[in-house]
Amino acid sequence: MSLSDKLKILKISLEESADAAAKKSQDFIEYSDLSLSASSLKKKIEDIYTKIGEKIYKDFKDGEPDILNLKVIFEYCDEIKELEKELSKINKKILKLKNKKECKQCGNLIDKKACFCDKCGSKQ
Numbered sequence: 001m002s003l004s005d006k007l008k009i010l011k012i013s014l015e016e017s018a019d020a021a022a023k024k025s026q027d028f029i030e031y032s033d034l035s036l037s038a039s040s041l042k043k044k045i046e047d048i049y050t051k052i053g054e055k056i057y058k059d060f061k062d063g064e065p066d067i068l069n070l071k072v073i074f075e076y077c078d079e080i081k082e083l084e085k086e087l088s089k090i091n092k093k094i095l096k097l098k099n100k101k102e103c104k105q106c107g108n109l110i111d112k113k114a115c116f117c118d119k120c121g122s123k124q
Helices: 003-061 067-098
Strands: 100-102 107-113
Touching: 003 067, 067 100
Parallel strands: none
Antiparallel strands: 100 107
């Protein structure tokens, strides 16, 4: 094999390695962004839970468990439902980046191509 051929092979190998490194970096950045978004949504949900609890306790303390106040609580619950939908979408994207899926039976994270769960053994 000539020196020219060896250099071409080396060049191709370096380009492939650089492309793979760039892809991994890109995936890491996307994973970090998604994780940050997921954490933010979880914090918002926790804050709403707190607001619900505070509202219920305030009404109890004031002796005013009013049906109209349930409307506020239901609005909070609707907001949580929407945030959970967003969170679910983000979690699916994270799983895709990690090349993982959730076991249909127990929820354990397993390889996307796995036929059986490592934890519970159920067929996927």
